[in-house]
Every structure is written in structure tokens, then in C-alpha cells.
Amino acid sequence: MKFDSVIIGGGVAGLSCAIRCAEAGLKTAVIAAGQSALHFSSGSIDVLSRLPDGQPVANPFSAFDELKSQSPEHPYSKLGEKATRDALDWYQAMMEKCGVYLTAQEDEANHLRVTPMGTFRSTWLSQQTVHQFPLKDVAKGLNSVALVTIDGFRDFQPKLSADNLAKLPQFKDVTITTAAVDLPDFETMQRNPCEFRSIDLSRVLRDETKLCAFAKSLIQHVGKADLVILPSIFGNGDGAATIKLLEGLTGFKICEIPTMPPSLLGIRLEEAMKSHFKALGGLILAGDEVKRGEFEDGELKRIYTKHHHDMPLVADNYLIASGSFFSRGMSAQRHAIEEPIFGLDMTDLPHRDHWYQPEFFAKQSHPFLKMGVTCNSQLQPSINNQSISNLYCAGALLAHYDPVFEGCGSGVAISTGYHVAEKMIKAQHQTTEHAQQERTIA
Ligand SMILES: Cc1cc2nc3c(=O)[nH]c(=O)nc-3n(C[C@H](O)[C@H](O)[C@H](O)COP(=O)(O)OP(=O)(O)OC[C@H]3O[C@@H](n4cnc5c(N)ncnc54)[C@H](O)[C@@H]3O)c2cc1C
Incomplete structure (x- = not known):
């Protein structure tokens, strides 16, 4: 089976990338092994609620410069403010087409949503049925x-x-x-x-x-x-x-x-995205699981899944957005952490005693939440320090950010997924133009 782009993972990162590719006319397939984190989510889109040093953030985009100085490897620091904004604007407009209205405060500040515990969490976009409590005058x-x-x-x-x-x-x-x-x-x-x-x-x-x-x-x-x-x-x-x-x-x-869970607010987002992707002609292999890939000359050539173990899926470009530990995109043994499909390079691992804070509700981030796949500025991962030119990484699998502490889970997933799609679209156009030029010369 040959595609322009193949996406591993059916969460918000994988689906954002897949929809953008399908919108641009790329023949795209998504392989989704199981439920995504959306089944457990509030269905609100967190963009940035706290800086890595713990400072609360009122307006996500005005904090990007400070974020970059505190965390130069953060996915937002790689993308920059404009690319992140473009991705979120696209997501909002795309979801509106699907009948899901997500809105932010007019002044672009975060708002608070009430949790089932009667506490508040800061977020950026909420569905129209969720009351937006203002940050300053909550009641x-x-x-x-x-x-x-x-x-x-x-x-x-x-x-x-x-x-x-x-x-x-x-x-x-x-x-x-x-x-x-x-x-x-x-x-x-x-x-x-x-x-x-x-x-x-x-x-x-x-x-x-x-x-x-x-x-x-x-x-x-x-x-x-x-x-x-x-x-x-x-x-x-x-x-x-x-x-x-x-x-x-x-x-x-x-x-x-x-x-x-199941959280209908989150499932609503996932189902809307999946239906939209299928309506654009995309293919979802639900319940299938990518097991391995074959590489040649620094490129991923083909992948094999549980249900297609002898018939590879082949694409010009691939995205891995298989999530964090929660979705089995990463797995942990007692003293090691790995990305199980390709064995991609991961963040350096401290001694196990330093994987977490002594207290669960700590004032600082739990280090294991920032562990993940390391990538270059183009979001390309590597194996044994060798970059793979046609493989990208997005979402919770990425290293150097903490979606829970920093309140930026869906924002990072959407913006990195979208950013990768733009790269895939550009690469596809270049290939098509090149093929046309060769035909003209011939
Ligand atoms: C409990 C919980 C609640 C959260 N609540 C919020 C919230 O309210 N707001 C917010 O903004 N963020 C929230 N987050 C964070 C945010 O939801 C995640 O960061 C984001 O959804 C991650 O998306 P993802 O697509 O990267 O990964 P995931 O959503 O984890 O999706 C990964 C997908 O990859 C699939 N997969 C894994 N391995 C394979 C394989 N080998 N082959 C094929 N498919 C594979 C999985 O089955 C899954 O479908 C929450 C996270 C959790 C865990």
C-alpha cells in the first residue's frame, strides 16, 4: 500500500497532521492502535498556563519569548510564536467546519474551567458549552x-x-x-x-x-x-x-x-476530527498497530503493522505521534525508557531516583513527564544520532516539555502535528514539480 504520508497515532497530534495533509490533497493514512488521550481529556485546548519555572501565564503568546529563554528545546521554542498561532487558528477554523465551536477570550488571555473536583484549571480554548471563568474576576x-x-x-x-x-x-x-x-x-x-x-x-x-x-x-x-x-x-x-x-x-x-473517563467532551473532538479526515478521503486503520520499520540510506522505507505483517505500508513521509507512556508511545523498564517501534533516540536518562518528585502534588514538574524522543529543529528524530530525513515526530512523544505542569498538552500536539503536515505538503509539491520538470526534459 503506497501513500504520500502515513501517520502513526490517532490522537490530536496525528489527526491534526493527517487532516491538514488530506486538505492539501495528499493521499494519507492513519494507523491508530487504541484510544487516544482525548478520551480522558476535558476537551479544552491548553496552550500554555505555566512556565517551566512555575510562573503562571495569563496570556500564552506573550510568554513565548520567556519560554524560549527558560526552555530552548521546548517544542514551542522550535516552532516559534507565529507557527504556533497559525496552527491553532487553523485548528479552530477546521473544528468549526466540523460543528465544534472552540473559543478563547477576546483579549487572548487564558480562562479558567471548573473541574469535577470544584477546582479551576487554566486553559485557552473551550467548547461553547463550557463556561469560561475569567482569570481575574472568577465569579x-x-x-x-x-x-x-x-x-x-x-x-x-x-x-x-x-x-x-x-x-x-x-x-x-x-x-x-x-x-x-x-x-x-x-x-x-x-x-x-x-x-x-x-x-x-x-x-x-x-x-x-x-x-x-x-x-x-x-x-x-x-x-x-x-x-x-x-x-x-x-x-x-x-x-x-x-x-x-x-x-x-x-x-x-x-x-x-x-x-x-470516558470523557464525552474529549471524545467529541476526536470523533469530529476522524469524520472530517474520512470525508476528505483519508484512511484510518483503527485497532491496528505499527510494529516495525525498515530503513535505507537514512530514510524510513516501509512499515509493518500487526494486521499487515507481510504487506508493508509505504510512504514518502511518515509521522510518529504515538503519544507518551499513557498511550504506549513510550515504555519504561526499571532503569530504561524506550520508543518501542523504531528505537528512536531519547532524552538522557537520570538515575531512577530522579525520575519523579518525592511528592505527587509537587510544586515542580515530575522529570519523567519531560522525557521523550529528541528531535532536531525540523522535528526529525534520530537513531544512534543519525537523523531520518522523511520521519517526523509530534505530540506527547516529544521530549522537553511537561503537558500537565505547563498546561500545554493539546496546544503542543496540534501545533507540532500541523507544522509537520506543512513540511510534508512542501516536500510533496517539490517532488511533483521535480517529476514534471523531468517529464518536460524527456
Ligand atoms: C488523562 C489526561 C488528560 C488530559 N487532559 C488534557 C486537557 O484537558 N487539555 C489539554 O490540552 N491536554 C490534556 N492532556 C494532554 C493532551 O491530551 C495530550 O498531550 C495530547 O492529547 C497528546 O496527543 P497525542 O496525539 O500526542 O497522543 P495521544 O492522544 O496519546 O495519542 C497517541 C495515539 O497513538 C496510538 N499508538 C500508540 N502506539 C501505536 C502504534 N505502535 N501503532 C499505532 N498507533 C499507536 C495510541 O493508541 C493513540 O491513539 C491530557 C492528558 C492526559 C493523559
């Missing part, structure tokens, strides 16, 4: 907030969130209430507690009669509130539309928050 415009769950749903505990919210000085004048609303069909669903997850609830709420009954019950339980916070229990594709309908039925302003 602005809010006199009363209701945190509501479905009676019997285990993956969101509003009382816990309410207790934490009430502790914040900014919320001292805000009335915080909680409620557990009944859901039609709950009795039948409760027979098997394993099936009573956000995704099961979303199937029930897709039925308009049941949504109306839920709306009625919501009004009865909540009474009056400036903001009603609900767990994300609304469908992947039509979730935002269902919430708009519910807002119309109740008159409430509703804010979704992510639940324990």
Missing part, C-alpha cells in the same frame, strides 16, 4: 450556581465540588447549591452499574421525550440559578445541540464539565 456575573448530577451517577459528585468551590474567597457571596435529578429509564439502567456511564446517559438523553422529562425535573430541583453545572452526559456528535435544546427548555445557562 464575575454569578450570584447563584447549581451543581447537578443524575441520581445514582457515580462519575460526578456535586457535593464534593460545591464544598471546594465554597472555600474560594471569590465565591464567598455566591450561593452554591447541589441537586440530583431523576432520569427516565434509570431503573432499567441501574440493573447493571457498569453500564451507567456518561455514554449510556447520553443515549437516553438523545430521545427528545426523555430530554423534556429531564428538563422538567431539572427546573423542579434547581429553581433559580445563574449557572447550572452538569457533568458531560450529552452525545459525542450532537452534544452541543442537545445542550442548546435543554437551555431552551429550562431557561438555564448550562455549563458542561468533564466526568471520569
